[in-house]
Amino acid sequence: MPKYSLTQRDASYLTLEIGGKEYNIPLAASLKFKDVKKLLKIEKLDQVEQLETMSEFFASYLGSKVVDEMTFSDLTEVMVLWNKANQEAGGPSLGES
Numbered sequence: 001m002p003k004y005s006l007t008q009r010d011a012s013y014l015t016l017e018i019g020g021k022e023y024n025i026p027l028a029a030s031l032k033f034k035d036v037k038k039l040l041k042i043e044k045l046d047q048v049e050q051l052e053t054m055s056e057f058f059a060s061y062l063g064s065k066v067v068d069e070m071t072f073s074d075l076t077e078v079m080v081l082w083n084k085a086n087q088e089a090g091g092p093s094l095g096e097s
Contacts, residue, residue: 014085016078018066025061025078028086035060054079 013024028036035057042050058078059067067075 012085012089014082016062016081018062023062023066025058025082027082027089029089051075058082 012027012030014027016023016025028039031039038053038057042053045053055067055075058075070078
C-alpha cells in the first residue's frame with residue numbers, strides 16, 4: 001500500500017461582517033468533502049430544498065441564529081458574494097462542477 005501524507009493548505013475564505021462581527025466561510029476549494037457532496041447535488045433539488053441546503057451550509061459557518069435572522073435578500077446576497085468569491089479564486093460557483 002502506498003504511503004502518503006496530507007499537509008494543511010491555507011484555506012481561502014469569504015469574510016463577512018454581520019452585526020459587527022466577522023465570519024469566515026470557506027470557498028469551494030477549501031470545503032470539507034461532506035459539504036462538497038451536498039453542494040454538487042444542489043441543481044437536482046427544487047428551489048425550496050436549494051435554499052434549505054444553502055441556509056444549512058451557511059449556518060454551519062455563521063451560526064443558526066445568524067442565518068435564521070437573515071431576510072431572503074440577506075441570504076441571497078451572501079450566496080451571490082460566496083459565488084463571486086469562488087469565481088475570483090478560480091473555483092466553481094454553485095451549480096458548477
